[in-house]
Amino acid sequence: MTIDWQNFTPWASLAGGLLIGLAAGVLALRSGRILGVSGLVAGLFEADDEWRARFALIAGLVAAPVLLGLVAPLAAPTLDAGWLAVIGGGLLVGFGTRLAGGCTSGHGVCGLSRLSPRSMVATGVFMAAAVATVFAVRHLA
């Protein structure tokens, strides 16, 4: 195994992780809800009394890089994947996360934090599938 020291950013990543855990934890403490982004997206199609709260959370998420960009220059995301892979990947992520009832935030961050056996299985499976996919695309194709 070779470590990519040039791109290694342990402190920024740790700080970002702490902030993510804080946001999810405060939401759970204050409102008893799990911060799951795939569930929030699905919830945009549910007309109930929490629609505005879900929409506001997603708006905050989208606003974050805009506000951060005003203070510090942001690295633009570079997508190596072609358009077909982007569309196919999006469909798989949307369908898969709803079938599994959670994604990296709901099962990963929140589920592992509350020691949920269901989330531990989900996280293990999606991590393994993602690693295998990257291996196939980069080293087998």
Place this chain on the structure above:
Amino acid sequence: MRPLFTFSVGLAFGLGLCLSGMTLPSKVLGFLDVAGAWDPSLAFVMGGAVAVGLVLFRLARSRLAPPSTRIDRGLVTGSALFGIGWGLVGFCPGPALAALGVGEPKALAFVAAMIAGTLAHRLVAAPKAAVLGLDLARPRETCGA
């Protein structure tokens, strides 16, 4: 839940994603590529988030339903499909939404496809309800973790 409160939660969550490098698909793929030049940074994101989460979710225990122990085929199949999509692009749902704020056109296409996938699942899971526009058997939690 007041919208101003959830907006702040979303903002903090999004700032964390930007700061951590999760919104950069190249960095995410560099983490997932264990056989190439491996960038372990994102292990620090999950480590930091779960370290804080373990404390706060323990304090919030009385407010949350006990975690489910149900391991079914949907959980495993769904997670596998999600992992394949994540590995193909380098976006999972949160960072993809945050990348919208940077104005990356491929992020917009990814989010549109992700929403199409979400709605496709809705059709498969409850065809009649979806057609009639009714909400049947909707989980009350934001997500089923």
